[in-house]
Amino acid sequence: MGDGSAVGPVRIGNCSGFYGDRHAAMREMVTGGELDYVTGDYLAELTMLILARDRAKSPDRGYAKTFLTQLEESLGTALERGVKIVANAGGLNPAGLASAVRALAERLGLDVDVAHVEGDDLIDRASELGFGTPLSANAYLGAWGIADCLTAGAHVVVTGRVTDASVIVGPAAAHFGWTRTDYDALAGAVAAGHVIECGTQATGGNFAFFTEIPRGADGFRPGFPIAEIEADGSSVITKHPGTGGLVSVDTVTAQLLYEIGGERYANPDVTLRVDSLTLGDDGPDRVRITDARGEAPPPTLKVSLNAIGGFRNAMTFVLTGLDIDAKADLVRLQLEAGLTVKPAELEWTLARTDHPDADTEEAASALLRCVVRDPDPKNVGRHFSSAAVELALASYPGFTTTAPPGDGQVYGEFTPGYVDAAEVPHVAVHADGTRTAIPIASETKVLTPVDPCPLPEPLPAGRTRRVPLGIVAGARSGDKGGNANVGVWVRTDDAWRWLAHVLTSDKLRELLPETSELPVTRHLLPNLRAVNFVIEGILGKGVAHQARFDPQAKGLGEWLRSRHLDIPEELLPPEGELE
Template identity: 75%
Template structure:
C-alpha cells in the first residue's frame, strides 16, 4: 500500500496550526516536520548557553501538546528534527506532556550528531578564529527507521538531513535496505520537495499570480510507492497549488547540481522526471541513486562578534552628494574604526515623485567588531548627533541601539565512521547505527550538452521572468539559483543563453565571484551556485537579503533579448 507522508513545518517559526490542519484534513500515515536551518542551530546554541536543558524547538512541544492525542487516535506517527541540540531533552519533555494528558505515547529519539565536545579533536577549531558554538553532523534516516521499527509513535532527532525525516518513514514502511539506492533516492527527492512546507504548494513561487487562492496554502504530502516513485499532493480543499511548476521550483531549491549528496544515498536530481497526475497531483519518477559519500557534512556556527547599523533617509535632490557628506561625517566621528564598516545606497527614489517616500533613497551603514563597545556606544551616538548638522532633510529610520551579537556559519566534513549515530528506542534501549557499508566519492555528473538553439525569429527586450521562473536560497556563504522554463523551445533558448557570463552580467554583485552552472534537461532548468555572495552565512548578514531568497526574482526582473515567438500569448511587448 502506498505510504502517505505529510509535512507540517518547513522552518522553526512556520505556521503553528499546520500540525492540526494536516492531522485533521485527511488521511496520513506519517506527519513530519523540518524545524532546523543553519541559522536555527545558532539560535538554539544561544538558547542552550542560557539554559542547558533547552536547545530544542519549543514550538514543536506546544504543537504536540495540542495534537498528540489526535495523532494517536488516527494512528499517525510523527517524525521531526525539532530536537535540535537536545533531542533527549525534547523526548523527555514529550513524555511529560503525554503523562499530563493521560496519553500512552511511545517516544523515541535519535542522537549522536552533536560534535561540539570533540570540535578540537576533529579539527574544527582554528587558531585565531572564534571557537564554534555548535558543531553538528548531518545524520541520515536509519536511526529513525530503527525507532519506528520498535513501535515509536513519535521520533525526534537532532541534526539529520532535511529529507531524512521523510526517508526514514518510507524505508521503515517498505523495509528497504541500504543497497536499495534507487528507492532511497526517490524518497530523498520526494522529501526534498515537501520538507520546506508550503514552498511546494505555491509559496515563494515565481508565477504566484496564476494561483487562484494563496491566502492560506495547504501543506504538502508525498505518496511514496514501493519503488521510490512518488506523487506530491495536498489535502483536498486547501489553498495553494501543486503543479509541475511548483514542484520544479522546490526541486531546484538549495541544490548544488545534478547530484544531491546525503548520508544514506546520493540522489540524482538530474534523473527526476515530473508529470501531471491530476488536479494538485504531480508524479516524480525515474530517480536514480548512488552510494553516499564517505564523509558527513558538519554545520559549524560561531559567535563572531557584534553588529550594528544605521539607515539614513535621503530625500529629493543631490542624493549622491548627501550620501557622500554623511559618510564623511560618520567616519570622521569614529574614535575607533570597526573591523568591518560597510555602506550601501539603495536608490529607491523617483524623480518628480508624488509622495515623499517615493522621493527618498536609503543609505545603510553596517558595522561589525569583536568589541561590543566599538559598535555600541562608540558608534550608535554618532548618527543621532548629526541630526542638526548634516544634509538637508536628515532623518533615520530608527536610532541605532546597542550592538547585537552575530554569528558565522562554516561547513565542515568528517568521516562518517567518526560520528556516533544512536537510536534511543521507546524503552530506553540504545541501538548504534553503523555508517554506510558502501560509499562513493562525490563527483559531478557528465555535463549534458545544451540542446540545439535553432531559429526563433526577432527578439524583444523584456524581463527574463516573462518566460522563466526561479527559486533561490542560501548554502552557507554561497547562494543557489535555479531557473526553469515551461516549453522545449524555451529550454533550448535558455540553455544556450543563460550562461555563467550572462549571470555575472545580469547580477553585477556576482561579477567577481566563482559561479558554476549545471544543466537539468528533464526539468528544463539551469542551476547556478554563486560562491561567497552571502559572506560567512546568513547570520553574518553580509547583504540586505542574507538568505538570497530574492536573488532569483532579481534575476527574473533583468531585461534580456527574448525571441518574441517564445513569449506567452499576451506578453509579446
C-alpha cells in the same frame, strides 16, 4: 529491494519548514485527511545558532519549544488515527525534547512510545576533529536511526541535526523495509522529501508565478504538502483536499531546485541524481516524480558549525530628493571622521529606491545603510549610532534616520565542515531506553562532477523583444552557508532550447553585477528544463553574518527574473498580455 514491494504507498505529510512556521499546521495535517506520518523540519543553519545560544543559557534548552505546543493540540488525534510523528525539533537536545514529550503525554493521559536519535552533536570533540571552538558543531545524520525507532514501535521520533529529507526517508524506509543499498528507492524518497520538507514552498508559497495560484475565501493560505511514496521510491506530491494553494509541475520543479548544488544531491544514505528525475501531471494538485537514480553516499558527513563572529550595529539614513549621491558622500565623510573608535569592519550600502519627480516623499527617497562589525561590543556600541544621530542638524538637507540609537548586537558565522562518517556515532534511543548503534554505510562513493550533458539544438534566429526574463522563466533561490543557488526553469521545450544557450555563467554575472567577481558554476538539468547556478561567497559567512540586505538570498532569483533580455517573440505571450 526490501520486502515492501507488496505494500501500498505511504502517505507522509510535512507540517513545518522552519522553526516558526504556521503553528496550526500540525493540527491541520492530522485532521485534514488520511496520513500515515506527519513530519516536521525545524532546523535551518541560523536556527542551530539560535538553539546553541539558548542551550548556553541552560543545558535543559536547545530544542524547538513550539513543537510541544503543536503536539498538545494534535497528539491525541494522531494516536486515534494511527498517525506517527517524526521531527528534527530536538535540535541540540533531542533527549531533552523526548523527555518533554513524555511528560506532555502523561499530562494528557496518553500512552505514547517516544524515541529519539542522537550522535550528531560533536561540540565536545570539535577541537579534536579540527573544527576549532565553535558554539555548535553538528553532523548531518541520515534516516536509518529514524527507521530503527519506527520499526521498534515508536509513535513519536525526535532527532537532532539530520538532513531535511531524512525525516521523510526514515518513515518510507521503515514502511517498505528497504535495505541500505536500495539506492534508487532511497533516492526517490530523498527527492520527495526535498520537495515537501520546506512545507508550503511546494504548494504555491514563494512561487515565481504566484499570480496563477488560486485564491480562496481565506485569501492566500496554501495547504501543506503530502508525499505518497511507493515501494520503488516513486512518489506523488499532493495536499489535503480543500486546502489552499496549488500543486503543479511548476511548484514541484521550483522546490526541487531549492538550495541544491549540481546534478548530484548528496545525503548521508544515498546520493540522488537530480538530473534523472521526471515529473508528470497526475491530476488536479497531484504531480508524480519518477525515474530517480541513486548512488552510494559519500564517505563523509557534512557538519554545521556555528560560532559567534562578533558584534554588529547599523544605522540607515533616508536621503530624499535631489543630489542623492552627494548627500551620501557627505554623511559617509562626516560619520567616519566622527567615530572616535574605529570598528574592524565598516560597510556602506546605498539603495537607490528613489524615483525622479515622485508624487510621494517615500517614493522620492533612497536609503543609505552603514553596518559596523567588531569582536569587541564596545567598538560598535551606542557611541556609533549616537555619532550618526549627532549629525542631524549638521549634515545633508532633510536628514533623518529610520531608527533611534541602539546598542550593538551579537552576530554569528556559519562554516560547513566535513568529517569521516566513521567518526560520528548514530544512535537510536528507544522508548524503553535501549540503544541501537546505527552502522555507517558499507559502500560509499566520493562526489565527483558529472560530465556536462549536451546542449539542445538552439532555436533558429528570429525576431526578439527586450523584456524581463521572468516573462518566460521561473526561479527559486536560497542560501547554503556563504554561497547561494539560483535555479531557473522554463515551461516548454522551445524555451529550454533558448535558455540553455543564453543563460550562461557569464550572462548571469552580467545580469547580476553583484556576482561579477565571484565564482559561478552552472549545472544543466534538461529533464526539468532548468539550469542551476551556484554563486560562491555572495553571502559572506552565512545568514547570521548578514553580509547582504537579503542574507538568505531568497530574492536573488526574483532579481534575476526582473532583468531584461532579448527573448524570441515566439516564446512570448501577445504584447498586450505581457506582465
